[in-house]
Amino acid sequence: MKKYSIGIDYGSESGRVVIVNQQNGNIIGTHVVQYKDGVITDKLVNSKQKLPKSYALQNPNDYLRVLEEGIPSVLKKTKTSPSDIIGIGVAFTSSTVIPTDFKLRPLCFFNKYKDNPHSWVKLWKHLGAKEEAEIIQDVAIENFPNFLKSYGNHVSPEWLLPKCLEVLHEDSHFYNEVDLFLEAGDWIVSILTGKVTRSNCSLGFKAFWDEKKGFNKEFLKLIHPKFEDLPNTKLRGKVGKIGEVAGFLTKEMALKLNLKEGTPVGVSIIDAHASLLGIGAFKDKELTMVMGTSTCHLMLNKKRYDVNGISGVVKDAIIPGLYAYEAGQTAVGDLFGTFNKQLPSAFETEVEKRGITTFQLLEEKAKELPPGGNGLVSLDWYNGNRSILSNYNVSGLMVGLTLSTKPEEIYLSLLEASAFGAKVIIENYIESGLLVDNVFACGGLPKKNELLMQIYADVLNKDIHVSSTENASAVGAAILGAIASGKFRSINEAIENMKQPFHKTYKPSKERVVQYSKLYNIYLKLHNYFGVENIKIMEDLKKI
Numbered sequence: 001m002k003k004y005s006i007g008i009d010y011g012s013e014s015g016r017v018v019i020v021n022q023q024n025g026n027i028i029g030t031h032v033v034q035y036k037d038g039v040i041t042d043k044l045v046n047s048k049q050k051l052p053k054s055y056a057l058q059n060p061n062d063y064l065r066v067l068e069e070g071i072p073s074v075l076k077k078t079k080t081s082p083s084d085i086i087g088i089g090v091a092f093t094s095s096t097v098i099p100t101d102f103k104l105r106p107l108c109f110f111n112k113y114k115d116n117p118h119s120w121v122k123l124w125k126h127l128g129a130k131e132e133a134e135i136i137q138d139v140a141i142e143n144f145p146n147f148l149k150s151y152g153n154h155v156s157p158e159w160l161l162p163k164c165l166e167v168l169h170e171d172s173h174f175y176n177e178v179d180l181f182l183e184a185g186d187w188i189v190s191i192l193t194g195k196v197t198r199s200n201c202s203l204g205f206k207a208f209w210d211e212k213k214g215f216n217k218e219f220l221k222l223i224h225p226k227f228e229d230l231p232n233t234k235l236r237g238k239v240g241k242i243g244e245v246a247g248f249l250t251k252e253m254a255l256k257l258n259l260k261e262g263t264p265v266g267v268s269i270i271d272a273h274a275s276l277l278g279i280g281a282f283k284d285k286e287l288t289m290v291m292g293t294s295t296c297h298l299m300l301n302k303k304r305y306d307v308n309g310i311s312g313v314v315k316d317a318i319i320p321g322l323y324a325y326e327a328g329q330t331a332v333g334d335l336f337g338t339f340n341k342q343l344p345s346a347f348e349t350e351v352e353k354r355g356i357t358t359f360q361l362l363e364e365k366a367k368e369l370p371p372g373g374n375g376l377v378s379l380d381w382y383n384g385n386r387s388i389l390s391n392y393n394v395s396g397l398m399v400g401l402t403l404s405t406k407p408e409e410i411y412l413s414l415l416e417a418s419a420f421g422a423k424v425i426i427e428n429y430i431e432s433g434l435l436v437d438n439v440f441a442c443g444g445l446p447k448k449n450e451l452l453m454q455i456y457a458d459v460l461n462k463d464i465h466v467s468s469t470e471n472a473s474a475v476g477a478a479i480l481g482a483i484a485s486g487k488f489r490s491i492n493e494a495i496e497n498m499k500q501p502f503h504k505t506y507k508p509s510k511e512r513v514v515q516y517s518k519l520y521n522i523y524l525k526l527h528n529y530f531g532v533e534n535i536k537i538m539e540d541l542k543k544i
Contacts, residue, residue: 004028004080005087005485006071006259007478009271009471010184011444012093012123012293013038015066017074018471019085020478022487025498027471029078031070035062039123047115055117056126060098060106063121063188071257082259087485088192088249089266089477091274092185095124095158095206099167099178104190107178118167118174121184125294125330125383127392129162132169136161139222147219151208152310152327154390160207161223164234168224175226181234183207185268192265193247196237199268203239204314205326211315240267241316243491245484266480272296273318273326274476275442279467280499282319282492287426287436289456290472291443295332295418297387297425299325299434307432309388319491325434327387327425332418333445335382335396339414343407363451365408371416371458371515373409376400377522379530380417381538388428389531393539397526415452416516419459420523426460440502442467447503457506459516468503475500 002021009016019029037045040057051057075082098121099107106121113119122128137155140147148154155162160181168175182190183202190196203209208216214231221228240246246267254261269277272290276298281288284301300322304313310327317324340358351358366373377399384392398413430436439462446453446466457464469475479494488494530538 002084003086003485003487004084005089005478005481006085007474007476007481008066008070008088008090008188009274009474009477010063010066010090010092010188011271012125015063015070016471016474017066017070018474018478019074019078019080020475020482020498022086022482022485022498025475025500027469027475029074029080030471030474031074031077033066033070035059036065037062039125040120044115044117044120049115049117051117052128054127054130056123057117058096058121058123060108060121060184060187063184064191067188068256071259075258085259085263086487087264087266087481087483089479089481089484090185090188090192090268091271091473091477092183092188092268093124094183094185094202094270095156095160096184097122097160097163098182098184098187100180100182100187102179104180104187104196113174113177116171116174118171122163124158126163127157127384129157129166130392132162132165133157133159135165136223139219143222144216144219147216149306150314151312152387152390153308156311156386156390157392164230165224165227168226178234180236183268185270186237189246189265189268190237192249192253194250195247197240197246197267198237200239200241201269201273201314201317204317205270205312207235209239242267242269242318243320243480243483264481264484264486266477266484269318269477269480271473272298273324274480275472276300276318276476277479277491277495278469278472278475278500279440279442279502280495281438281440282495284322285435285437286440287429287438288440288442289422291332291441291445293332293334294383295329295422295443297327297422297429299429299436301325301434305433307429307434309390309428311386325429327429329380329418329421329425330386331380331383335380335414335418336411338382339411347407362408362411363449365406366412366415367451369409369412371512372519373412373416374405375402376405376409376413377519377526378413378417379523379526380414380421385531387425391531391535393542394531394535395538395542397530399526415455416459416519417523418452419456420520422456423459423520424524424527436462438465439463440465440467442469442472444470453506457508458512459520461508461513463508464506466503466506467500469500472500
């Protein structure tokens with residue numbers, strides 16, 4: 001009899017539920033739930049209160065809708081019996097922090113807190129904790145000089161501790177009201193099972209937690225006296241490893257989701273990291289680009305290396321026995337999407353006339369252009385720089401604009417900038433000792449954007465192997481659900497059975513490799529001028 005696992009993948013704007021055959025990896029059903037309130041950047045839900053520009057919040061009720069609408073819908077569409085679902089896995093975009101009460105209820109659900117921005121989910125791209133990140137970084141450098149080597153020698157405002165400190169600094173009364181700060185993936189798993197289980201993946205990469213030492217209480221105390229007891233209070237909970245069972249589906253949730261009570265639920269994983277499982281990139285010396293709103297550049301290796309400017313290195317966080325490395329770009333799909341919304345009316349007219357999308361029209365026109373789009377080079381820092389500069393005060397830049405510059409030339413320059421940013425990250429990996437034999441790409445962008453992926457192949461001068469599925473993270477989550485069910489003896493065995501095939505390999509063009517090498521050298525000069533030598537220029541512009 002066929003048995004299935006459910007994978008739930010939470011992204012920045014929607015959640016995806018898939019049912020995957022544990023025997024062969026076939027995806028028999030998918031249901032996507034768009035977040036009703038999306039990314040909250042202007043005003044709180046049902047409120048006139050304006051938010052600071054650095055804020056990016058979400059409504060946790062949208063996450064519950066993914067469960068309560070998505071799972072019953074995909075079961076119904078596929079006519080799958082609840083008894084045939086024998087495992088559940090959860091992948092969630094990381095650094096997404098939820099403050100709850102002792103019953104795991106998000107505090108924004110209560111009338112007394114709903115007008116307080118700190119009671120809502122803080123998404124990864126919420127950057128209100130910049131000052132707090134600097135404080136934590138200064139404490140680490142001054143008192144624990146080797147501590148930050150595992151985090152690329154920096155602290156990001158995206159991470160959990162800066163966001164906790166932001167709440168304490170801005171509203172100490174509300175901070176005292178918080179019972180738990182949870183990564184959203186851990187919150188979903190805890191809701192499903194009725195008990196708090198935190199993932200070693202999110203703790204290791206985003207919360208300064210170490211498998212052997214746990215939290216460094218001395219470090220926490222130096223950050224703030226109230227932080228010393230965080231591991232026993234607001235950050236308490238059992239820590240589970242990737243590939244372990246977090247718990248079992250409660251009767252209440254089973255009734256809501258039309259599933260069987262007691263169905264095993266796996267420990268949550270960061271969504272980009274789950275993609276490696278879904279596409280089968282589980283060996284060392286393989287680099288995977290998980291490309292969507294932003295991009296994560298992930299590597300696995302048997303050895304531990306100090307890599308400057310990455311988001312972290314954690315053992316056993318994806319595959320047991322291997323060190324996982326994470327770097328990233330903060331604006332990729334976001335960057336292209338934002339530009340797409342700003343096109344002139346002439347584009348809209350042609351799109352309507354021809355019955356195509358603006359993206360299709362842009363790609364069609366951009367394909368006819370030479371590298372550099374007739375003299376343009378851009379920096380891809382439109383949402384700051386995560387790797388390797390770790391600077392959220394820098395901003396986007398485009399050089400070479402003239403009165404005759406066309407929209408498609410700007411679009412091409414943005415595509416190229418994202419590829420140049422990826423090359424900086426990959427070269428940094430290689431210089432630190434991590435060899436890159438194979439490059440894989442997955443996520444929402446690669447399969448849809450042929451021009452983009454050809455540019456990446458030309459810029460990186462490497463073959464790019466693109467996954468056939470846009471559901472790599474969800475499949476990775478389903479693989480963890482399958483492991484939780486006890487069907488497989490190891491993660492590697494589950495991956496071999498359930499991984500998704502590849503769609504296409506993009507090969508570099510010798511002629512364009514030469515042209516992009518010249519453009520990349522110009523990009524590097526701009527990168528170093530504004531990102532290293534004169535970092536105050538863009539920061540001063542923002543202050544003005």
